[in-house]
Amino acid sequence: MRPIHVGLLGIGVVGSGTFNVLKRNQDDICGRAGRGIEIVMVAARDIARARGIVGEQVEVVNDPWQVVDDPRIDVVVEVIGGCTLAKELVLRAIANGKHVVTANKALLAEHGMEIFAAARARSVVVAFEGAVAVSIPIIKALREGLSGNRIEWVAGIINGTTNFILSGMRDKGLPFDAVLKEAQRLGYAEADPAFDIEGVDAAHKATLLASVAFGIPVQFDKAHVEGITRLEAVDIAIAERLGYRIKLLGIAKRTADGIELRVHPALVPARCLIANVEGSMNAVMVKSDAAGVTMYYGAGAGSEQTASAVIADLIDITRLATAEHEHRVPYLAFQPQAMVQTPVLPIADVRTSYYLRIAVRDTPGVMADITRLLAAHDVSIDALQQQAPAGREQTDIIVLTHETVERAMDAALAGIAALPTVLGPITKLRVEQLA
């Protein structure tokens, strides 16, 4: 049987990794897939550079449209990134009856439904393992490994840059800006790190996880997104003393009222395995009704790490090419007619517990005022402590609450912020027990 012919759009970090791993492991891959998988055409901006990577055997073109239109190509691998040209190329590849593999989380989180609908109409596969947790086959685990389960929640460290920064802030007690600079110097953060540190990248990934876990449409615009830029080293240190680590989590959770879809820094119990995931590593915890808690861990970035996912998708496509369309694994885990429209909840409706740091003038009655306002909004206190020794003029009060709805928490905080004894803004962080 002739090998599957792959056309590669882009030969940057992921594209070159994919080419190199496919070539290096071609015997093993053919031994698993039962058929060779061969990159036959590459679209690259810099032809000479591309030629240096792929050699003379592979056709290198400047024009990506040539790849998606070439009748010899069975599968298009899109690794150019961005949402404009990438989207048009992917849709044209689909229209031409080609399967698509992409690691482009932004593209799928923002335009996934349009792309999957087009693919369904043309009976082609769109696979995207590399778009979420890179080296970790989490899409496969959710979509196939846990397919007998009702998923309750997914919570993951799904952005390596921010985890690297948070690990650094904790280890060295340094402020955010200093660690970000170090991360940029070491190549763990981009020159323009906004997508990572503002939580957008993690939210793209959480959006895809939510879809695959619950069978809801991809809807990035409903995600609540907070990054780590305002996180202070003092809260990391206090959390540590209280037995917690602060991690940027992507959370997708099924509740009676709807789906929670949120990315924000959160306190996680230090004894939890995921609290100990350090540096640029990723990990995703899944709670499901039959399997219980399972966790998946691995590198969250890297050329060959992403290639690992891209090639797994290529091998799946090689196999599924002969299955009837309705028997393939559905793009988003559920058959189109089984997708549900469970609403994504606004953040005000989310239920979780909280860590508060409130700077106060240390006068009699301040504790009483705070606890009274919390009680008035039905926020129940788990622990309350004063940071500085009594007697100082100013002190921080730390509150850990039981689970409450965010709307009530915010209402209580508005009251507390208005107290004459409260100085400056209140720090509010969510606490996730992940049990």
Add this chain to the structure above:
Amino acid sequence: MRPIHVGLLGIGVVGSGTFNVLKRNQDDICGRAGRGIEIVMVAARDIARARGIVGEQVEVVNDPWQVVDDPRIDVVVEVIGGCTLAKELVLRAIANGKHVVTANKALLAEHGMEIFAAARARSVVVAFEGAVAVSIPIIKALREGLSGNRIEWVAGIINGTTNFILSGMRDKGLPFDAVLKEAQRLGYAEADPAFDIEGVDAAHKATLLASVAFGIPVQFDKAHVEGITRLEAVDIAIAERLGYRIKLLGIAKRTADGIELRVHPALVPARCLIANVEGSMNAVMVKSDAAGVTMYYGAGAGSEQTASAVIADLIDITRLATAEHEHRVPYLAFQPQAMVQTPVLPIADVRTSYYLRIAVRDTPGVMADITRLLAAHDVSIDALQQQAPAGREQTDIIVLTHETVERAMDAALAGIAALPTVLGPITKLRVEQLA
């Protein structure tokens, strides 16, 4: 399309879990698989008890042969355990053209090649996710998620009973026997715990992991198997002070000379995530060339936890039923013609590092004798320390070595044991850095 018809052999812990989860999640499962999956027939020793679980809608029979011979059945789920009757039933189901799902690690580790060959001849699937790490989809991860990689090694905590005992010995400083009794009382160990504590169960699982990782035949008889029955609390405590935890590991490793396939207690760096897997939980680390280190964590036992794996296999079969045979996922990850005969190494040829505890009479020259004998066999020392304060008559010498071949280590130890200053047997444990 009519639902897939499943016949269940056995309705004990796993069988009843499978029935319950399939029923509870039938909408989600149908929504994922695109087709219903229905248990239509159950073979049980105690019909009344089985009827109490499955109700009136399902046919319950005493005779398991009726299930494997029934023309209405598409897939047989074997969860009776054991290797005799189970093997005959599985082979007959295959001969009758039925797909098989089994969680029976002993059956596959000992008779896998015969069973897979029969299945191949009849173009049916034999799936066994539940046979290795129960709730963790590790077979899928290795066979499909990491299919683009060359696997270097797999190391796992793949027996919940022994991990529960080791966690208890460490937490409470209690001896093996006391913790085993506690585990039996709590249901974490069987009345006859030999299979678990002697490492046989973990070796069955490691044998299957080795096949799927490296494309070698299933060959349990080549596995090196050591359990935890001789492990002493003192070594757990010393390991802890040295920055290690002791875990029962199943290891499958590719080397230039062959495959290492071994189960034994091992010291693992405490900072390693897998060292922090406690109680009856399981975890499997995989090192592969492109993805790097990934890890998979979850419950290692349980009724619905195993059901999760069995049902994932059923859904895969439901999908693959329409794929051409040569395009299905191969039983052991590699196509039959791509399987290799890389030899499994005898334990004497295994390379690793070691922890030694040597009880000696505390006389001048004893350290010199020990280091001289280690050097004579090219065993390089990483750390050497005396346990008791000098001046006592008897003391323990603790040695950590660099990597060496087991044959050399054993030769050195034979010499050391013969020293007149050495008292009693030497404790030798392997150290795995898992880096």
